[in-house]
Amino acid sequence: MRTDNLIGVQARTPRSPEQPGGTAHPVGPVRGATGSGWPADASTVRALADADQPALIRQHRAVRGPEMKLFASAAEMRAIPRSAEFRNGGVSFWYREPGLPERRAALPGAADYDVCIVGGGYTGLWCAYYLKRAQPDLRVAVLEREFAGFGASGRNGGWLSAEFAGSRRRLAEAHGKGAVIALQRAMMASVDEVIATAEAEGIDADIVKGGMRMVATNPAQRARLEEEVRYLHEWGYWPEDVFMIEHGHEPRLQVDGALLASYSPHAARIQPAKLALGLAAAVERLGVDIFEDTAVTEIRPRVGERRPVAVTAGGEVRADHVIRATEGFTSTLQGRRREWLPMNSSMIVTEPLAEETWKHIGWEGREVLGDAAHAYCYAQRTADDRIAIGGRGVPYRFGSRQDAGGGTPPQAIAELWRVLARLFPVASDVPVAHAWSGVLGVPRDWCPTVHLDPETGLGWAGGYVGSGVTAANLAGRTLRDLVLGHRSELTRLPWVGRSVRGWEPEPLRWVGTQVVYGLYRTADRRESDRVCHTSRFADLATRISGR
Numbered sequence: 001m002r003t004d005n006l007i008g009v010q011a012r013t014p015r016s017p018e019q020p021g022g023t024a025h026p027v028g029p030v031r032g033a034t035g036s037g038w039p040a041d042a043s044t045v046r047a048l049a050d051a052d053q054p055a056l057i058r059q060h061r062a063v064r065g066p067e068m069k070l071f072a073s074a075a076e077m078r079a080i081p082r083s084a085e086f087r088n089g090g091v092s093f094w095y096r097e098p099g100l101p102e103r104r105a106a107l108p109g110a111a112d113y114d115v116c117i118v119g120g121g122y123t124g125l126w127c128a129y130y131l132k133r134a135q136p137d138l139r140v141a142v143l144e145r146e147f148a149g150f151g152a153s154g155r156n157g158g159w160l161s162a163e164f165a166g167s168r169r170r171l172a173e174a175h176g177k178g179a180v181i182a183l184q185r186a187m188m189a190s191v192d193e194v195i196a197t198a199e200a201e202g203i204d205a206d207i208v209k210g211g212m213r214m215v216a217t218n219p220a221q222r223a224r225l226e227e228e229v230r231y232l233h234e235w236g237y238w239p240e241d242v243f244m245i246e247h248g249h250e251p252r253l254q255v256d257g258a259l260l261a262s263y264s265p266h267a268a269r270i271q272p273a274k275l276a277l278g279l280a281a282a283v284e285r286l287g288v289d290i291f292e293d294t295a296v297t298e299i300r301p302r303v304g305e306r307r308p309v310a311v312t313a314g315g316e317v318r319a320d321h322v323i324r325a326t327e328g329f330t331s332t333l334q335g336r337r338r339e340w341l342p343m344n345s346s347m348i349v350t351e352p353l354a355e356e357t358w359k360h361i362g363w364e365g366r367e368v369l370g371d372a373a374h375a376y377c378y379a380q381r382t383a384d385d386r387i388a389i390g391g392r393g394v395p396y397r398f399g400s401r402q403d404a405g406g407g408t409p410p411q412a413i414a415e416l417w418r419v420l421a422r423l424f425p426v427a428s429d430v431p432v433a434h435a436w437s438g439v440l441g442v443p444r445d446w447c448p449t450v451h452l453d454p455e456t457g458l459g460w461a462g463g464y465v466g467s468g469v470t471a472a473n474l475a476g477r478t479l480r481d482l483v484l485g486h487r488s489e490l491t492r493l494p495w496v497g498r499s500v501r502g503w504e505p506e507p508l509r510w511v512g513t514q515v516v517y518g519l520y521r522t523a524d525r526r527e528s529d530r531v532c533h534t535s536r537f538a539d540l541a542t543r544i545s546g547r
């Protein structure tokens with residue numbers, strides 16, 4: 001529903017620059033890994049949360065500054081309530097219940113397959129799944145550096161939604177508006193496809209199709225949200241697919257300071273790691289070989305009679321097709337450093353909330369929830385009644401560096417907690433149980449791509465920015481058709497076969513990201529504080545980002 005917001009940079013989804021007024025979104029120990037020692041002081045916690053309540057904003061503004069600060073102070077970071085079992089990183093909270101999986105065997109040596117898929121996230125696994133379902137005798141291997149579900153697929157916010165990243169107008173310029181609308185409808189159908197397949201395969205991923213609610217908490221956000229709904233109605237959402245809802249809409253969801261909300265039925269809440277683990281098991285049952293602890297260092301195209309190859313320390317895998325499904329990690333592959341920017345997104349999850357607190361909040365429909373800020377948040381009520389909320393973090397590390405274990409800086413944790421406390425003041429003294437981060441892949445034009453080059457035998461899918469949970473399924477089915485040489489409705493979708501230029505070299509990449517990110521945060525602060533329309537800082541950020 002959000003379209004191309006750049007702050008999808010560090011969160012999920014994007015918002016279209018063409019949108020009027022719119023600017024657009026190793027495994028390790030963990031306990032206390034960062035930011036150790038944050039004693040919870042109940043009165044400080046209350047004061048901080050209260051200070052964010054709209055009714056008090058005006059009173060406090062004169063003496064305390066604006067509602068949204070650029071940075072949390074050390075005192076604020078210390079004041080965040082943490083549970084005794086607080087963990088930071090360790091891949092993600094989503095692995096606490098199922099546990100980190102025992103790793104499958106690594107590639108034993110050189111091998112030969114029909115299709116070799118690099119990366120065992122949703123993209124690679126869906127691709128393997130649909131290939132094997134379509135052609136059971138196909139020899140398919142998945143090579144995974146860590147374990148299947150280690151990347152964003154095991155860490156995300158659990159929004160199985162019909163959103164996709166990228167400028168609709170840009171895609172329409174090349175393929176026509178009808179093609180973009182077809183892509184949007186295919187995304188909606190993919191939400192149901194994931195749910196149906198999970199059920200058919202016996203994957204219990206805590207899925208509830210409760211839809212998606214977006215809230216506006218200041219006048220500028222309200223104007224954007226209204227505009228966004230109008231905009232979506234032009235691009236494949238019919239009136240029943242997304243609409244504004246009144247206060248008191250059932251099932252109730254009490255978000256503090258919400259001026260307005262929109263709703264779309266095309267979304268489900270999932271437990272991301274359970275989906276990834278279940279999907280990997282289903283793929284294996286179909287006869288796909290998954291090799292873990294197997295890092296691919298280079299992917300080489302077909303040259304003459306020599307078939308494409310995925311190179312690993314343990315040997316080379318030759319195949320008719322090699323598919324790259326490495327998303328935010330793509331920059332670690334030889335020759336791919338500037339292809340997709342690895343952008344971080346961070347999350348926190350609370351301890352389970354008390355029944356009394358849930359009575360106040362409602363959220364019985366379990367819809368996924370987001371706001372209309374530029375540095376927006378995304379949230380879900382988990383199956384065990386916690387609030388998981390994500391969005392802000394350190395958006396990009398110099399030189400495309402990555403923190404593979406998911407450790408999250410205290411500053412990012414503090415910012416997320418401030419959002420939580422602002423939207424749900426009644427939950428502000430519920431301890432934070434876990435914080436983690438992951439990487440998204442961001443192409444230079446912010447639009448995802450599915451591609452297969454018959455000459456080289458190489459294919460790939462990704463660059464979903466922050467909206468890959470559903471898109472990876474659609475990409476997997478599209479790759480199946482491309483690999484099997486079937487021209488289909490899917491292979492005609494406008495995200496297929498696009499070529500996109502790479503990112504600028506450092507330090508431009510880093511400076512640009514910092515500037516854009518800073519501008520969006522400034523815009524949010526100004527919108528919450530003084531302006532009733534989308535801040536010019538956000539417009540500037542969108543222009544600089546080139547979305």
Ligand SMILES: Cc1cc2nc3c(=O)[nH]c(=O)nc-3n(C[C@H](O)[C@H](O)[C@H](O)COP(=O)(O)OP(=O)(O)OC[C@H]3O[C@@H](n4cnc5c(N)ncnc54)[C@H](O)[C@@H]3O)c2cc1C
Nearest residue numbers: 119121122123145151152153156157159296327438468469
């Ligand atoms: C914190 C966070 C929240 C998000 N929330 C949402 C959300 O709510 N909804 C939504 O739609 N999207 C969300 N996203 C984005 C979504 O999770 C991703 O777009 C999606 O999971 C991408 O799947 P993938 O398989 O393409 O990539 P990944 O899941 O990242 O998988 C790539 C895999 O490739 C492996 N790999 C990397 N390099 C190599 C190599 N050289 N050799 C072998 N293997 C390699 C990795 O270990 C990894 O397992 C979020 C992302 C993050 C980080």
